[in-house]
Amino acid sequence: MPELPEVETTRRGLHPWLVGAPIAELVVREPRLRWPIDPDLGDTLRGRTVRDVLRRGKYLLLTLDTGGALIIHLGMSGSLTLAPPGTPPGPLEPFDLVFGHDRGLCVRMRDPRRFGALLYSDRPLAHPLLASLGPEPLETGFSGSYLWRRARGRTIAIRDFLLNGQIVAGIGNIYANEALFGAGIHPHRAAGRISAPRYDALAHAIVTVLEGAIAAGGTTLKDFAHSTGRPGYFQQQLKAYGRSGAPCPRCPGMIVRLTGGARSAYYCPGCQR
DNA sequence: AAGTTGACCTGAGGGC
DNA sequence: TGCCCTCAGGTCAACT
Numbered sequence: 403m404p405e406l407p408e409v410e411t412t413r414r415g416l417h418p419w420l421v422g423a424p425i426a427e428l429v430v431r432e433p434r435l436r437w438p439i440d441p442d443l444g445d446t447l448r449g450r451t452v453r454d455v456l457r458r459g460k461y462l463l464l465t466l467d468t469g470g471a472l473i474i475h476l477g478m479s480g481s482l483t484l485a486p487p488g489t490p491p492g493p494l495e496p497f498d499l500v501f502g503h504d505r506g507l508c509v510r511m512r513d514p515r516r517f518g519a520l521l522y523s524d525r526p527l528a529h530p531l532l533a534s535l536g537p538e539p540l541e542t543g544f545s546g547s548y549l550w551r552r553a554r555g556r557t558i559a560i561r562d563f564l565l566n567g568q569i570v571a572g573i574g575n576i577y578a579n580e581a582l583f584g585a586g587i588h589p590h591r592a593a594g595r596i597s598a599p600r601y602d603a604l605a606h607a608i609v610t611v612l613e614g615a616i617a618a619g620g621t622t623l624k625d626f627a628h629s630t631g632r633p634g635y636f637q638q639q640l641k642a643y644g645r646s647g648a649p650c651p652r653c654p655g656m657i658v659r660l661t662g663g664a665r666s667a668y669y670c671p672g673c674q675r
Numbered sequence: 676a677a678g679t680t681g682a683c684c685t686g687a688g689g690g691c
Numbered sequence: 692t693g694c695c696c697t698c699a700g701g702t703c704a705a706c707t
Contacts, residue, residue: 478701515684574700
């Protein structure tokens with residue numbers, strides 16, 4: 403689920419509630435996430451105050467008054483919601499972060515596949531998971547010429563190139579496919595065999611699709627929910643992803659699903675080269 | 676160095 | 692109804 407727009411949607415939903423809030427308790431019901439939750443983490447966090455809620459790629463960062471930060475990753479199927487007081491947790495909800503002097507605020511993690519992560523780091527941006535991430539696609543430093551430069555000599559399929567967080571942070575399979583549709587580029591084309599002007603179009607398409615998805619509150623295929631529990635609506639605007647057999651929105655062609663790789667690619671043979 | 680594959684997990688959906 | 696198979700938004704680690 404959660405690619406950059408979904409994590410950003412989550413960040414925006416939590417930010418006004420968490421900034422300045424003291425952590426009352428970390429309740430861990432299932433420590434076996436991607437990495438086991440540190441058994442001492444609750445002691446580390448108790449009484450600390452949240453300074454800011456930030457995002458880097460697909461990672462959420464709750465910076466604390468310690469100078470460090472909680473690093474949260476939603477994995478494939480994770481979401482964070484503000485749990486109404488008294489709501490009993492379900493079995494697929496590994497932990498709660500309880501905030502406030504009156505313990506009135508509860509952020510609940512849901513993660514059916516347990517690919518998510520909850521870590522603490524004194525220097526989060528230097529953490530190995532974050533340190534090697536590429537530029538944020540919605541900030542300066544990202545451009546068509548940047549992508550073109552990084553792609554020199556690479557034979558990897560452009561779709562997989564975009565999925566590499568060390569090239570550009572936050573893009574997953576949905577938005578890689580949508581951006582390639584927008585730019586008219588075949589998802590299996592070798593990254594090193596795409597011209598600089600086409601990379602300009604691709605960078606533009608990436609920004610457009612990510613901003614559109616954030617405006618729609620993300621894409622909910624199955625699991626994703628806002629901090630309020632509401633789904634995102636960008637799935638109604640998807641032009642290629644998940645639409646195999648449906649008509650192309652741009653030409654008389656039909657969207658096709660390419661399998662064979664690790665993950666499906668969706669494209670229109672009529673207008674993507 | 677770059678590319679490919681397997682691994683980690685659970686749940687949903689389709690075919691029989 | 693139920694069983695078996697395939698697939699799913701991520702990404703690290705091991706291998707060629």
